[in-house]
Amino acid sequence: MPRTTTHAPDLDWTDPECPVARTLDLVGDRWSLLVVRDAMDGVRSFTEFQRRTGIARNILTDRLRKLTAHGLLSQRTAPSGRRQEYVLTDAGRALFPVILTLRQWGERHAFAPGETHSTLVDQHGIPVPKIAPTSADGTPLGTDTTHVQKAR
Amino acid sequence: MPRTTTHAPDLDWTDPECPVARTLDLVGDRWSLLVVRDAMDGVRSFTEFQRRTGIARNILTDRLRKLTAHGLLSQRTAPSGRRQEYVLTDAGRALFPVILTLRQWGERHAFAPGETHSTLVDQHGIPVPKIAPTSADGTPLGTDTTHVQKAR
DNA sequence: CCAATCAGTAGCATATTGCAACTGATTTGA
DNA sequence: TCAAATCAGTTGCAATATGCTACTGATTGG
Numbered sequence: 325m326p327r328t329t330t331h332a333p334d335l336d337w338t339d340p341e342c343p344v345a346r347t348l349d350l351v352g353d354r355w356s357l358l359v360v361r362d363a364m365d366g367v368r369s370f371t372e373f374q375r376r377t378g379i380a381r382n383i384l385t386d387r388l389r390k391l392t393a394h395g396l397l398s399q400r401t402a403p404s405g406r407r408q409e410y411v412l413t414d415a416g417r418a419l420f421p422v423i424l425t426l427r428q429w430g431e432r433h434a435f436a437p438g439e440t441h442s443t444l445v446d447q448h449g450i451p452v453p454k455i456a457p458t459s460a461d462g463t464p465l466g467t468d469t470t471h472v473q474k475a476r
Numbered sequence: 477m478p479r480t481t482t483h484a485p486d487l488d489w490t491d492p493e494c495p496v497a498r499t500l501d502l503v504g505d506r507w508s509l510l511v512v513r514d515a516m517d518g519v520r521s522f523t524e525f526q527r528r529t530g531i532a533r534n535i536l537t538d539r540l541r542k543l544t545a546h547g548l549l550s551q552r553t554a555p556s557g558r559r560q561e562y563v564l565t566d567a568g569r570a571l572f573p574v575i576l577t578l579r580q581w582g583e584r585h586a587f588a589p590g591e592t593h594s595t596l597v598d599q600h601g602i603p604v605p606k607i608a609p610t611s612a613d614g615t616p617l618g619t620d621t622t623h624v625q626k627a628r
Numbered sequence: 629c630c631a632a633t634c635a636g637t638a639g640c641a642t643a644t645t646g647c648a649a650c651t652g653a654t655t656t657g658a
Numbered sequence: 659t660c661a662a663a664t665c666a667g668t669t670g671c672a673a674t675a676t677g678c679t680a681c682t683g684a685t686t687g688g
Binding site for chain 2: 345460
């Protein structure tokens with residue numbers, strides 16, 4: 325039978341051409357990325373997601389289903405007991421740079437000058453350096469030095 | 477009178493502690509980041525934003541206002557003529573890494589294996605390398621090698 | 629066995645978004 | 659110059675999405 329890809333239930337994209345738009349079609353709502361953030365912090369149970377985000381339970385049900393359907397989370401039976409748990413797939417973990425850049429932007433632009441906020445640190449407690457896009461030869465890149473090249 | 481910061485009309489944060497949540501409170505809806513994406517491509521006029529995104533005009537009005545109110549866009553009178561235009565502020569341009577990582581995730585995970593898509597290239601037409609978070613000493617970082625440290 | 633916890637569902641109220649039509653100020657062009 | 663078109667919205671109403679509260683049904687712990 326004709327399943328052409330292993331991918332998710334096809335949805336109709338906002339703009340099928342644009343990778344940014346496609347990504348936002350999957351996780352560009354109020355809650356999905358917060359669920360992913362918490363999953364990255366090690367959260368696995370329905371109740372814990374609910375407690376941390378404050379999301380309504382029916383919406384959480386919906387989001388967990390969607391993320392699972394699109395292959396960002398997988399649902400499995402917990403090793404001990406018969407409790408369910410949600411864990412990030414490789415695709416889900418690959419959102420790490422997205423969450424990180426959102427975090428870094430927020431730290432810099434969504435807090436007042438003196439205001440304190442949490443920080444992301446590595447194993448040794450050293451803050452994660454700021455992401456700075458560069459070209460292959462190392463020169464910094466920004467909006468003025470890049471552009472989108474349409475697919476051939 | 478007591479205006480303590482120069483910042484935007486204070487909104488009530490989903491989770492005031494978390495920079496990710498704060499960022500998503502500002503741009504974590506269906507459309508804002510697409511508007512920012514287009515602004516990075518050089519779009520400045522209401523109509524052009526509308527045409528590119530396909531967003532309803534009343535919603536676009538609302539989003540442009542919000543982005544302006546929160547300091548991501550500034551609205552000014554176009555140099556020639558008396559037409560209005562919206563341009564990214566420094567804070568808005570600082571979302572470049574966010575858009576870039578969303579794009580890179582999408583290219584990799586939201587297209588079927590053989591499917592073509594656009595690419596972001598630099599001045600010389602060379603594709604922008606993939607963002608890979610590292611610690612200060614250069615070792616790659618992921619969800620398992622980082623954690624959030626609460627503010628002191 | 630009883631109470632508590634977990635993972636949801638169901639029903640209804642509110643909020644957000646989308647659609648289509650309308651305005652009012654330019655701008656174009658015949 | 660006058661009509662048509664474009665730009666940047668606004669308004670009203672319909673369709674969706676979200677949130678809140680209460681309920682269920684399966685485990686689990688004591």
